[in-house]
Amino acid sequence: MPPVEPESVLEAIRMAVASLDASIDPRQVVPEAELSDVGLDSLAAVELVGLLEERFDVALSEEKLFQATRVGDLLELVCGAAPPARTADLGRR
């Protein structure tokens, strides 16, 4: 899989946030921003991860996501994440 560029991940985070809550200004979604200050509700914070995982075909761990407090943390997680394990792949080994 080609490396994921931070710029494209940041743009995807902004688009996902905007799609989940139209009242949030995507311009405030910068790497330095605290996720709690972005304004996503509890469910949107759950859904955001699903959108990013679909977009970049990666799987993010519960533990690392729990520790992520800034937009930049999420950005780094997506850039460094491995693709999700698939049953079909395992079957070929």
Added chain:
Amino acid sequence: MATQPLIEVREPADEFDRQQMGALRYREFVRDGNMKPLPEETLLDPRDERSTCLLAYLLPDRERPVGTLRVTIEGRSDFETEEHIRPHVVPGQKCAEVTRLAVDVVHRGRLGPGSVFLHLIRAARETCLAAGVRHILCVAWYKSVPVYERIGFERVEGPFRYAHYVFDHYVLRLDVHRMSPRLLAMMARLPAAAPPKLVRNA
């Protein structure tokens, strides 16, 4: 993906747990401005004893809960006397009510499967499924309504106000078979949890 659970959801085991639950509810409800301060600084009531109360802990800490939610299954007198809920109970279809959702402000907004909220909702859903519940009813203050609607709840009554609460509330109803697919997918990724142990009021 994590194989070891990060968050554990269980019922209160003793009076210490119940006091922790009451303090957490009170602290977060007052902090959010949805409840006026009370002298006793706790939020416990007789329905707790007839409900499945869920407490979420961030492991390895099993003493200080970071979230809580209460599930009351239809069939108890106090369920049936809830004035706003009663008209929305569908005859012949067992239902439950979820109340007292509170998450410690420090642990709100955690992402994806790291969400305390997600763990509590999964445990509530499993409790309801184990009891054969078809519909889940809840009363939510206006700020929480959009969240519940995206879970799959539909607004069925409101707005109205309770004593001790500052803002408008609504009754919402969820068909447990019509939850948000994205939420269900995220729940399915969580580490396996012990099945709901008790449904005291089933």
